[in-house]
Amino acid sequence: MDMVLQAIEFVFQWQNMAALVGGSVYGIIIGVLPGLGPSAGMALMIPIVLKWNPATALIFMGSLYKCSNYGGSLTAILVNTPGDASNAATILDGYPMCEQGRGNVAMGISATSAMVGGTIGMVVLICMAPWLADFALKFGPAEYFLTAILALSIIAAVVQGATLKGLAAAGLGLLLSTVGFDVITGHLRYTFGWMIIEDGIPLIQGLVGLFAVTQALVLAESASSISRLSKLSGSFWEGVIIYFKHPMAIIRASLIGLVIGVLPAVGQSSAGLLAWAEAKRESKHPETFGQGDPEGLLASETSTNACMPGDLVCTIALGIPGSVGAAIFLGIMIIFGVIPGPLVFAEKADVVYSLFVSLVVTSFVIFIFGATVAKHFAVFTLIRNEIIVPCILVVSLLGSFAIRNMMPDIMISLAFGIVGYLMLKGGFTPIPLLLGLVLGEMVETNYHRALMISGGSYSIFFQSTISKVLIFLTILSFAGPYMGPFWKTLTQGEK
């Protein structure tokens, strides 16, 4: 407890608060630009923070990391383009709210989710970090494989009425993730001599194409603006009030986020989708999910924000990063002499707890930013399409280009744009494809590792209790959309 109090005192020193606010603002800007995610943002800042006090530098980087996720939510809500794969679930209900002119309400929910989800996640992390790290260690390759399959099965909930289309799209995503060097054998697959995809199909370029280019094309078809009503209704504070009217949804989403967060490599994209599907399953009006239901937005946003602290548990306590951003963060910690591992809580407790406290404060900074600055962003949804379309294209394609400074990356994004557009017109949603692309490597690597451990026996996937629970949840997820009507017929059939 003393350590936490000392950390609070340290974080509120002016230079640390300046680092925190600076990192937060920079993180939001980075997050808003599709392609320039937290990893690129942190990498760009390493030379600048190298001369700083380690704790101050980590506070800056931690705030940047956390806020970039919020920045990604803003674009997901406003222009249907997630800043990062972790914001994929946000578009499901966030963007439809904007189309209905309720962008301000969505902004309120998003900022409150960042504050509440982030705070719950951090407080639990501070109290339970060692226990959560032990739980993560119980996961072997088979469990990781099944967790990824569970995340993919959520597609059944995401595309209700088109489950098979969703699964086919996920299959395409998984197959595209096999392009490039095979991580197990080093064999080159499906590259056709094209060097720029030897390391795999670049995720961000794919994401930019699937969402930003597709969205730009859809908007270009009509002459109006994103908001179909051409006016805004509701306010930021209405979103805040709506948020607190759903305490159970908040708790459920936070728990899902925390648990997913401590599992290395499962990532925030899975957390958001899982929480969204769970909120839909529990809702009295599941048919409104995906059509601008505030409950769907708050579930996905709260879970994603609660996931980030859990992600940090593995990074700090075990040295196992849960995402690319966390991997960069891990590198930065090592640069500053904070060697991750179970002993870090004893040897560098001052730095670690300062980081934790600063992340709680960052959650509130996000809310203040949302209430004062971001709420005005909703007017972007009223800008006419001839202005907003080139803005979306230029900023997102620039993000795609800036990662490797290669023009062919723009071709990849445009190709994904065509795929996304055709999918949308054909009644497919691009989200399962993205999820397949994100989780593909993890699924394949752990599939092979599990079989290597078991000597080729598939029984390894059914042995542990965790595996059994995951299989049960996967079956439930597949069958869920079909069981609803069946259950209704069974219980109301006699009436």
Next chain:
Amino acid sequence: MKEKFKLLDVQLKLALLIIFGFFFFYAIPFPEKSRSFPQLISVVSIIFVLISLFFDFTKQEIVHGEIIDVDDAEVKILDDETKRARKRRFYKAWGIIIVSSAVGFLGGFLFSSLFFFLGFTIFFGEKKDLVKNICIALGMTALIYVTFEIIMGVPLLEGILW
């Protein structure tokens, strides 16, 4: 039956079948460990698409009934016109995207940016707003140059020509 093949939904599923089949057969010469996963996913995905196609072709009567129910000539004419207008705007947008990207390959991304803004504001905007829209296009390009080239060091002026 023939009408079904005209649906984009069905065409996409058939395209997916070809893609999954390609992924399966192209993997045959790969080492066993490199091919097992993509082949497994291909087979499972093909099964999903086939089931989906089966449902598409067996629910013919239901779809036909729905089309007959919406027998409103006025709505249909309006819808066709909107569809044509949307198609025209879509092709125009793709034209601008292709030209702007090609210009970027030649002179650098900054030129792409300028062409994107000018293209959309000139071809999609209203004539009375032309001057205002061109000013916006130039302003946005300048902003992008300052932010990305000068501040962040992204090489926006590197193309095939220089």
